[in-house]
Amino acid sequence: MEGENGDEEYLKDETESRGEILVAKVVTDEQIQTLRKQIAAYTIISEQLRRMHDVMSVQYLAETGSFYNLYGDPYLTFTSSRIASRNRWTPKSTQLKILEHEFEECNGNPGKQKITEITAQLAQHGPITESSVYNWFQNRRARCKRKKLEGGEAPETKNEACKKKRKKPDSSKTVENAASSTTWKAENLHSQSAEIGNQMLPFDYFSLTSVGSFGCGGWDEQFEGNQLFG
Amino acid sequence: MEGENGDEEYLKDETESRGEILVAKVVTDEQIQTLRKQIAAYTIISEQLRRMHDVMSVQYLAETGSFYNLYGDPYLTFTSSRIASRNRWTPKSTQLKILEHEFEECNGNPGKQKITEITAQLAQHGPITESSVYNWFQNRRARCKRKKLEGGEAPETKNEACKKKRKKPDSSKTVENAASSTTWKAENLHSQSAEIGNQMLPFDYFSLTSVGSFGCGGWDEQFEGNQLFG
DNA sequence: TGCATATGAATGAACG
DNA sequence: CGTTCATTCATATGCA
Numbered sequence: 001m002e003g004e005n006g007d008e009e010y011l012k013d014e015t016e017s018r019g020e021i022l023v024a025k026v027v028t029d030e031q032i033q034t035l036r037k038q039i040a041a042y043t044i045i046s047e048q049l050r051r052m053h054d055v056m057s058v059q060y061l062a063e064t065g066s067f068y069n070l071y072g073d074p075y076l077t078f079t080s081s082r083i084a085s086r087n088r089w090t091p092k093s094t095q096l097k098i099l100e101h102e103f104e105e106c107n108g109n110p111g112k113q114k115i116t117e118i119t120a121q122l123a124q125h126g127p128i129t130e131s132s133v134y135n136w137f138q139n140r141r142a143r144c145k146r147k148k149l150e151g152g153e154a155p156e157t158k159n160e161a162c163k164k165k166r167k168k169p170d171s172s173k174t175v176e177n178a179a180s181s182t183t184w185k186a187e188n189l190h191s192q193s194a195e196i197g198n199q200m201l202p203f204d205y206f207s208l209t210s211v212g213s214f215g216c217g218g219w220d221e222q223f224e225g226n227q228l229f230g
Numbered sequence: 231m232e233g234e235n236g237d238e239e240y241l242k243d244e245t246e247s248r249g250e251i252l253v254a255k256v257v258t259d260e261q262i263q264t265l266r267k268q269i270a271a272y273t274i275i276s277e278q279l280r281r282m283h284d285v286m287s288v289q290y291l292a293e294t295g296s297f298y299n300l301y302g303d304p305y306l307t308f309t310s311s312r313i314a315s316r317n318r319w320t321p322k323s324t325q326l327k328i329l330e331h332e333f334e335e336c337n338g339n340p341g342k343q344k345i346t347e348i349t350a351q352l353a354q355h356g357p358i359t360e361s362s363v364y365n366w367f368q369n370r371r372a373r374c375k376r377k378k379l380e381g382g383e384a385p386e387t388k389n390e391a392c393k394k395k396r397k398k399p400d401s402s403k404t405v406e407n408a409a410s411s412t413t414w415k416a417e418n419l420h421s422q423s424a425e426i427g428n429q430m431l432p433f434d435y436f437s438l439t440s441v442g443s444f445g446c447g448g449w450d451e452q453f454e455g456n457q458l459f460g
Numbered sequence: 461t462g463c464a465t466a467t468g469a470a471t472g473a474a475c476g
Numbered sequence: 477c478g479t480t481c482a483t484t485c486a487t488a489t490g491c492a
Contacts (some may be wrong), residue, residue: 088468
């Protein structure tokens with residue numbers, strides 16, 4: 001920060017009179033940007049330090065059985081409930097508001113760049129990291145979608161921002177894929193088999209070789225509506 | 231061929247001579263088609279299962295002494311043994327260790343051949359497929375990179391091939407599932423704070439607090455509400 | 461004192 | 477390869 005000397009004085013005034021985010025006259029946009037970055041950086045650092053502490057605490061506890069003497073201060077004992085419990089970010093209401101707003105704005109899917117911006121913005125209201133923002137959007141999308149599916153039909157809610165573009169046919173494409181993939185690039189081949197192994201086989205996998213019984217319940221169903229080779 | 235009445239004899243002959251698929255008079259073309267489909271599908275699935283079996287089961291048996299739980303609960307967590315369907319592979323701790331090691335070894339990018347090798351190796355510790363290994367490396371690379379970028383929009387030699395410094399082979403890894411989540415955070419911490427400290431902050435970041443009060447109202451509440459350091 | 465639900469986070473798999 | 481999805485885990489919180 002290059003605001004020493006004269007500038008400093010102005011800044012001081014600002015602070016005293018407003019006590020909050022200051023606008024314009026004395027500070028340039030660039031300076032504000034710098035501040036924001038700093039704050040954001042601080043936020044991140046603090047958060048990480050805290051996490052580090054949590055990790056250390058856990059390990060320490062594991063080894064010693066207590067927090068006695070951790071950091072050389074016997075008074076710093078915590079109840080077990082507090083130990084590593086602070087790893088999880090919880091959005092403040094102000095942050096949530098911003099997030100919700102951006103969610104609609106971006107149609108649920110901000111780019112990487114946008115996330116950085118949002119993070120910076122949110123950092124002004126509390127500690128946060130890009131990962132958290134990223135996670136938030138991911139979860140939001142996923143849960144929004146799920147809710148829609150469950151609710152059957154009634155896309156009438158204001159949450160129309162949750163329109164999904166990506167689709168996945170459905171899990172029954174399993175066999176289909178297996179059939180069509182021949183190259184190793186068929187990375188699904190294996191996994192699909194796994195799926196088959198777990199879900200489709202009506203009985204013991206190891207006796208499959210002797211399964212000549214075509215009537216065998218589940219099988220018909222599986223392949224019936226499945227266009228397997230059609 | 232003991233002499234008997236007509237119909238019955240007919241069917242009986244059918245069954246005895248074939249000993250398998252009941253062709254009986256009632257089978258339509260459509261049904262036959264269905265059967266063919268089933269057979270074809272079965273062929274493919276069997277082949278896949280065989281491969282899976284080759285890869286995974288023998289060692290599993292050697293390890294556990296039985297096949298109990300194979301496919302049932304592929305990864306026995308310390309929580310509850312949920313039965314049945316999990317299609318998704320979950321690396322065991324031993325497998326993870328190997329993967330991590332290989333990741334460093336290969337600089338994050340093993341060739342196809344290498345993957346096959348690794349798969350074989352991993353198979354000794356539990357069911358796995360090549361595609362899973364492949365995916366694992368892909369994800370690892372991607373997330374490693376992302377993590378780096380997030381550490382600050384620091385402009386730097388992006389040529390660097392995601393050199394990992396993961397791991398501290400340390401102690402309490404028996405419980406490692408629980409610890410794994412915190413693990414990367416701790417590690418992540420180093421690079422991030424370092425980068426931020428060196429590149430973003432124009433001055434000692436510990437003095438940020440004084441700036442914070444000026445640049446951002448409501449800063450205090452953040453810590454108050456967040457019990458940053460317990 | 462537990463369960464029930466909400467949600468942040470982690471991660472295998474899939475898409476373009 | 478970079479992103480996104482889908483699912484699960486783990487924790488927080490509220491209720492009975």
